[in-house]
Amino acid sequence: MLMEAYRDLKYLLNRGYRKSxxxxxxxxxxxxxxxxxxxxxxxxxxxxxxxxxxxxxxxPEELAEKVLAIDGFNVLITxxxxxxxxxxxxxxxxxxxxxxxxxxxMNERTPExxxxxxxxxxxxxxxxxxxxxGKNVPKSGxxxxxxxxxxxxxxxxxxxxxxGSPDFELKTFEYVATADTGVIRxxxxxxxxxxxxxxxxGNQPQDVLALLSSRNEIKxxx
Numbered sequence: 001m002l003m004e005a006y007r008d009l010k011y012l013l014n015r016g017y018r019k020s021x022x023x024x025x026x027x028x029x030x031x032x033x034x035x036x037x038x039x040x041x042x043x044x045x046x047x048x049x050x051x052x053x054x055x056x057x058x059x060p061e062e063l064a065e066k067v068l069a070i071d072g073f074n075v076l077i078t079x080x081x082x083x084x085x086x087x088x089x090x091x092x093x094x095x096x097x098x099x100x101x102x103x104x105x106m107n108e109r110t111p112e113x114x115x116x117x118x119x120x121x122x123x124x125x126x127x128x129x130x131x132x133x134g135k136n137v138p139k140s141g142x143x144x145x146x147x148x149x150x151x152x153x154x155x156x157x158x159x160x161x162x163x164g165s166p167d168f169e170l171k172t173f174e175y176v177a178t179a180d181t182g183v184i185r186x187x188x189x190x191x192x193x194x195x196x197x198x199x200x201x202g203n204q205p206q207d208v209l210a211l212l213s214s215r216n217e218i219k220x221x222x
Contacts, residue, residue: 043090069179135162
């Protein structure tokens, strides 16, 4: 049933229907659960969007000596989910979490995540990493301090900003690490930083089409 819902949603998206309307119609028709609706919303896209993102996705070797803007909390949430085995490789080639987590919650694993990010940026050879964190997120100041510390440990030049709207700031850069579709639409080049780290650490996300075609219950945590 879920695969049938996917096919119907895909058809409507390729016909130009707005995703929110198409998803509501399909989800109601098939009486999808909240988890199933969320999966389709996060991971299914029109063929046109998939082609657009494919053109923007960066290979690791293309980041050397580039200034990379980083969607801080977006990357942290996704990376945390990936290392916990709770992230999905979506149709457009980007890894996304499936949590209903509007804001990042700092925890005991945050330093580890930032170390992985710092190590990856060092290996990529970026000229400078510019982080943007939402200033209204609890403990954003502490996350900023930890980010600066971890990148300094690895010798990565960085700038860490607390701002009201990270999306607005990110859209002014050419090279951006994010999985946010609103930002991706407006920038020239996109890096899937969590997926890159996952490949190095052996944490592979489950492919959305494999999940849709399986008969097993969707078991990601929310």
